Amino acid sequence: MKKLNVGMIGYGFMGRAHSNAFRKVSNFFDLGYKPVLKAACARDEAKIKTFADKWGYESIETDWRKLLERKDIDVVDICAPNNLHKEIAIAASKAGKMILCEKPLAMNGVEGEAMVKEVEKSKIPNMVWYNYRRVPAVTLAKQLINEGKLGKIFHFRAKFLQDWTISADLPQGGTGLWRLDINAAGSGVTGDLLAHCIDTAIWLNGPIVKVTAMTETFIKERKHTLTGKVEPVGIDDACAFLARFANGSLATFESTRYARGHKAEYTFEINGENASIFWDLHDLHRMEYFEHRDEGRLRGWRSIHVTDGDHPYMDKWWVPGLQIGYEHSFVHHVADFIDGLDKNKPAMPDFKEALVTQYICDAVLKSAKTGDWEDVKQVKP
């Protein structure tokens, strides 16, 4: 079997999630390429060494530029903080490496445009890790919508609720906390959490044309772990917005890290003329489905345990009733990426499709400042 040599940049949470996916995918999927963990890269030599040993990477690098120079690397996986995505991705593209980039694509639309422009020039395969598309229940939702089961869509609503930053003692910046640092993250919940909701939304329900938003930073100052000083918090702790889709449906979106009782409660619901779908990350192996064409007295929300062989991806795993978890969405992501290479039919979202989400985030953040409805910049086909 052909090998796909992976160069990983980063060793944090996503570094682990992706490494696990690369390692597992060939045990469960029949694919044209087998990923090989060739090199792991980060500035801290001791840490990247430990990481590489743990996961079986064959070598390490401490400078991503060096990694890009290596001939034995086929694909670069960017798991560095958001503020590094653009620079690394453009360099990787110029070096002829395929790119898997952690979401969000970039700090903002302007950066994203530059990245898209570059990969359109180099024509190298590229993809962004919006992994939730590949949770089997979410993929099933996509199937149903594509088949027209829902009919005309009236409503979409999504939220992504967490509660891990309520304490004022939590610092910002540094390992594991760069998501709270505006300079590293670009935004708060908007880019981190709503980006996921938006990616799923546009995949399922098409383009968003305009939005009105509000954001809030509940805790105005936090100690910064890099400077050691108390500094203003630049990110949005919470964000909610109303939106109108091109298909005429209305939407509400909300995300916060101040919703006590919710760890990673990403839910969406879509209401169509004939059927509705609800999904919840906290029970990701289920899909709630309402079918209006059922006999009247027997209509009810069906709680579908998405673990059967005829559910997306599930023929690869165990037997009906035995659930998979969070990490499997990444395995599916890699499987589809490889399958796309093999069939020369790129898996989505590539940089260009991920730019759509970036534009929506930009409009949301702008509206939160202006108080106006903002039109969403559309990506040209």
Add this chain to the structure above:
Amino acid sequence: MKKLNVGMIGYGFMGRAHSNAFRKVSNFFDLGYKPVLKAACARDEAKIKTFADKWGYESIETDWRKLLERKDIDVVDICAPNNLHKEIAIAASKAGKMILCEKPLAMNGVEGEAMVKEVEKSKIPNMVWYNYRRVPAVTLAKQLINEGKLGKIFHFRAKFLQDWTISADLPQGGTGLWRLDINAAGSGVTGDLLAHCIDTAIWLNGPIVKVTAMTETFIKERKHTLTGKVEPVGIDDACAFLARFANGSLATFESTRYARGHKAEYTFEINGENASIFWDLHDLHRMEYFEHRDEGRLRGWRSIHVTDGDHPYMDKWWVPGLQIGYEHSFVHHVADFIDGLDKNKPAMPDFKEALVTQYICDAVLKSAKTGDWEDVKQVKP
């Protein structure tokens, strides 16, 4: 409209539930008779006076024999403890009064037989308050089974779990606590709670032919409120049994008052070849339904909110989505009783049908002593 003069015996929990039903039924149902709260009867004059005032009974009696002598009483409602059912019912029958008797029918099958014999002779209308048959979701289950939606039945399982007697300080006997006194109640959870499960089971799934059971009395002695002394507890605190139905299906039944966290958790599930049903008294306005004939990838348990106009009884109440509660099952019970009078087609369960449950309870209690499988005495058609 014709009047139906009610004579109520008792003023406790069931006295209230039934009175409420008599008062409300004509506001919601179109019936040939309108119940009139004619007289309430109990030994304690002060208490029955207060009760009668509260509910609008026109008069009181302190001796049920007096009540039976009155010409202006059409129907007697027996809400006295179990040990009085037989005597009152037989006297009422002889006095030509229709009878509504609280469940269980009697202390045991022998008493029940005598009651059935008497009403078969007098031919007066008679009914037992197994009210759960008339929760709309339960009635819907019956409809579906009668229509053959489930196909061949393989399994039935029911439980009725409570936790109110865990404290050893709780006394036995007296007002509100006669259910813990073997002399007043006849048995513990078997007659009080399992009788409900059994009544529903045989209504939905036909005759039970044999059982094997175990019972337990966790707290062996309790203060008796009538004697003031600590006395042995004669009732079963918990009872579980296995059963075989005549149709070949297997069943498990369990009841206890020692299941911490459950107030009145009566649930049943029935598994058929093609479909399954689950119901839970704690959410009595819902029915869970699984339909195997649904498209494979979209099969799931449907949570049906049984509040639509095409659900049993629900066209009489509010609008879809607005739930009714526990008390409404009694209103439906009265409505069906009156409807049966009007159409000369008695509503069930009458004494004879309630005797079936009595026989099963007898077999269960016997098996708990012998350790053997016991055959259930069958009621002759």
Add this chain to the structure above:
Amino acid sequence: MKKLNVGMIGYGFMGRAHSNAFRKVSNFFDLGYKPVLKAACARDEAKIKTFADKWGYESIETDWRKLLERKDIDVVDICAPNNLHKEIAIAASKAGKMILCEKPLAMNGVEGEAMVKEVEKSKIPNMVWYNYRRVPAVTLAKQLINEGKLGKIFHFRAKFLQDWTISADLPQGGTGLWRLDINAAGSGVTGDLLAHCIDTAIWLNGPIVKVTAMTETFIKERKHTLTGKVEPVGIDDACAFLARFANGSLATFESTRYARGHKAEYTFEINGENASIFWDLHDLHRMEYFEHRDEGRLRGWRSIHVTDGDHPYMDKWWVPGLQIGYEHSFVHHVADFIDGLDKNKPAMPDFKEALVTQYICDAVLKSAKTGDWEDVKQVKP
């Protein structure tokens, strides 16, 4: 016991719900007054006669002005469509009748102000039927918030989803359908459904200061039952808005009649620093509660079955585990109104407090037109 003679105006859905409450309240609550169904009033003599018979009203009227002239009426209950509230209420106040007015208070804030002004002058007791405050689980939420259990509040989110107007064949106007007629209703889901959400929200979480909204009318024309012609639909089929509360918390609100699978799904959630609460009308006897102060590994949303004696109002009903339903919220409403009379401490919301909701609805509808954030007019204390 003192009597409280009721004059009911209307005989529709709310006429039934209120009549039931008047009839039942004295059976379950110990109060200083006992409601008497004195007269029912509507223009259609046959219909009001049938209604009065069904519910036991002693007399009928076909002109509400006549009703107001009667000496034997203490309290007038306004269950007429929204466009009649103001006129009847002002006349009732001038006639010295106490007033129970169905929600929303009026067609808009201007009408509401006139009504408030009048009752402030006449000083007659007045109340608006925002009944959901008195669902025991909702009242429990209020208790917990008042006690400070939640700590600082960060988020409030509410939605009221229905699906009964999706069919384009449904006409507008006339009996049962006046809610779809802009002239009778004043607005669509905003006044009908969001008004409930808003009333609960401000009761639990204090004043709302500004909003930004969007509305949509999915079906632009419907046959009008009064004119027989296809006419433009003037109401909002759906409405969503973002809001900021005076206490610094953020909110999202949404209502629609196009959410397939939802009959009357009114839910709210409130996230505080220390605890969170969720409630759902479809299971109104439950409250979901998250307590952050629980031991870490044992934290979870508690599903509280609000049927115990120490839950609000529940000592009046049955025993733990036996649920009440939708109609009981109206019984509690009447009980509190009477209790307020008795103690000379008016039950809320009175007209003035209901005007707050009216102002918010006005701001929402205005914002939906302007696209701007709109300040909410505040009611002077």
Add this chain to the structure above:
Amino acid sequence: MKKLNVGMIGYGFMGRAHSNAFRKVSNFFDLGYKPVLKAACARDEAKIKTFADKWGYESIETDWRKLLERKDIDVVDICAPNNLHKEIAIAASKAGKMILCEKPLAMNGVEGEAMVKEVEKSKIPNMVWYNYRRVPAVTLAKQLINEGKLGKIFHFRAKFLQDWTISADLPQGGTGLWRLDINAAGSGVTGDLLAHCIDTAIWLNGPIVKVTAMTETFIKERKHTLTGKVEPVGIDDACAFLARFANGSLATFESTRYARGHKAEYTFEINGENASIFWDLHDLHRMEYFEHRDEGRLRGWRSIHVTDGDHPYMDKWWVPGLQIGYEHSFVHHVADFIDGLDKNKPAMPDFKEALVTQYICDAVLKSAKTGDWEDVKQVKP
């Protein structure tokens, strides 16, 4: 790091689940040994070759006796059908190989005794794959019980419901279907499914002293894939039993493959004086917990999302809110086995502890024949 060379016997469902566990464990756990997939063994050379390639086994064998002769194998993993467990395990023990044996331990207690005797002589490390003990929620239940959180235990109830054998067209015997063949499996749901329930039950609640059971074979004859002929079905399709624990608590157990709507619905509930626990394999990342010591009006079943760092095993995986799945219980099993080696403190259940479950299954199957309560043979300490 020290290596632990694994020799796998079998390549079916369990072969995959275990291989995945061996491959992953070192990426997530810090352990003294690292498993190496040394050899895979099965009679069918083509199939075992494919399997070995897929999973990265370094070599293959087609005779398990050969495997046992190899010096480079440290531990043998027996994933062959039940009727081969005894012979292979005893030979492995004699060959000095550590043994991981798929559950149930053996065909019956007599076989199990021989196996226990052998490993007690050889003193080689041995363990049985009762993996559900190591689902984090189940391990958490064990912690709570050990800490005395539940107080005196009154009730235990477990069921394991499936529906995959309802069709009469399903054959018995052969690959994937040996579980339906009495000669390969030893029993039906009793050894396959109830064994899991029993293992968890005795781990959590101590010894079972006696049982009364019923079994049923709904479909009496099925085509046998090995003989090609229609032959009697020897296994139990369904089994239910009542049990008494040594600690005085009562139990009900039930398993069937004829419960329409359930794929692998393994649930258990345990009711203690002070708290109760419920768990469901279909949502294995959750534990339902009721704490009676909570404030009265705020008591409710807590739905605990067992994904926090302070939950058993969960510090090794992702972040709070992100669930793991079925396969992870096997990873934990291997981790604990290795940890036991490292610390010279064997992980449980070893053969001896698994023999307890075997004795209970024997008593259950005997009772189903005799109709009597049967005492359970106890394992000597």
